[in-house]
Amino acid sequence: MSYINSKRSVGDVFAGFKRQITQERVDAYAAASGDHNPIHLDESYAASTQFGTRIAHGMLSLALVAEMLAAEFPDTWHDGGKLKVRFSAPVFPGEIVSTYGEITEIEDSGERKIATCTIGCKKPDGTDAVVGRATVPLE
């Protein structure tokens, strides 16, 4: 068990971070994921959609949440970590989003301690773009 994880307790709030979702980041995410849907990339096409402009990939916001979890649990997030989220609002290029999370429960099965966390990514107005839960082994 890492020193950091051994000190974890219910109520721990994650540091989180802010990130501006620029169109350059959206373009790079399209190259990374292979998702070149014009609603993310083509302003003239996106203007004809329900959003009226381009939107970031939902998975880009989720990737930021995953980055936060990887930073909080560097030894174990990639070894048994799970997440479940819903995408509740679009993020528009130029917006600054904030990731957040908190440990709400720690279960000790005897073999492994598992932390349950609320997680999410908020838009500048405080509404959730992504919200859900994660479970992460602590050892």
Add this chain to the structure above:
Amino acid sequence: MAVPLISTATVGHEFGPYDVTIPESRASAYVAAVGGIESPEYGDTLAPIIIVAAALTELIEDLGLFSGGLQTVHAGQEAGWTRQVKIGEKVSATGKLTAKSIRRGNHFATVSVTYSDSSGAEIGTSSTTIIVSGEPSS
């Protein structure tokens, strides 16, 4: 235009396998998209979300969701991993339509995906829920 698969596929329909091996170029693009001073150091390994995203792109294409006239909302996502994956490591993804319903003319679909390494060992799972509205344009 052909009817998109989202309209005709039934629960149990299988997708793939897809080769979702992530080369250095795509790993670098991911860092450019997501990275910042708070980001962990991945070295020669990948953030698992990029593999999920690569599989999702394949699924979207197979389901015909890029068809004109359709509007797709990515409603929910689950993912879990048992180990880290290296850049360029061969990973395959196999999907299955595990739920589908139509409400008020909108298709609700959930596709579950299993990720395997070159030995066939399972290294992760994911589940994607989408809502599709509209009709494909001709």
